[in-house]
Amino acid sequence: xxxxxxxxxxxxxxxxxxxxxxxxxxxxxxxxxxxxxxxxxxxxxxxxxxxxxxxxxxxxxxxxxxxxxxxxxxxxxxxxxxxxxxxxxxxxxxxxxxxxxxxxxxxxxxxxxxxxx
Numbered sequence: 001x002x003x004x005x006x007x008x009x010x011x012x013x014x015x016x017x018x019x020x021x022x023x024x025x026x027x028x029x030x031x032x033x034x035x036x037x038x039x040x041x042x043x044x045x046x047x048x049x050x051x052x053x054x055x056x057x058x059x060x061x062x063x064x065x066x067x068x069x070x071x072x073x074x075x076x077x078x079x080x081x082x083x084x085x086x087x088x089x090x091x092x093x094x095x096x097x098x099x100x101x102x103x104x105x106x107x108x109x110x111x112x113x114x115x116x117x
Contacts, residue, residue, distance in 0.1 A: 007031035009038050014051060016117040020085075020110060022053040027064035035064075039071050048080025051113055055086035060094060072104055081105075083113045 107113035
């Protein structure tokens with residue numbers, strides 16, 4: 001049974017060559033291909049300094065967690081960087097559980113992240 005995909009994106013430019021990509025909805029095995037496509041478009045367009053805004057991300061499963069690690073590798077290989085902002089308590093709890101916040105930079109807000117641009 002195919003689940004209806006509930007993931008959309010919003011892209012905006014930030015300072016110093018960074019872009020902010022908001023993931024809106026659920027990042028799971030059903031929507032993973034959409035997130036990968038969106039990220040590949042950015043890389044293809046030379047936008048490799050990416051801030052993922054998770055403020056409106058409701059749910060992440062293990063496939064979604066794998067997306068962050070794969071994206072970090074792709075961006076680093078392209079000379080870029082990945083930062084995550086606005087993690088809710090649920091998502092941050094998962095990150096802490098698997099120690100992902102030590103691998104990928106996480107910030108409370110874009111303002112905070114931009115200090116590291």
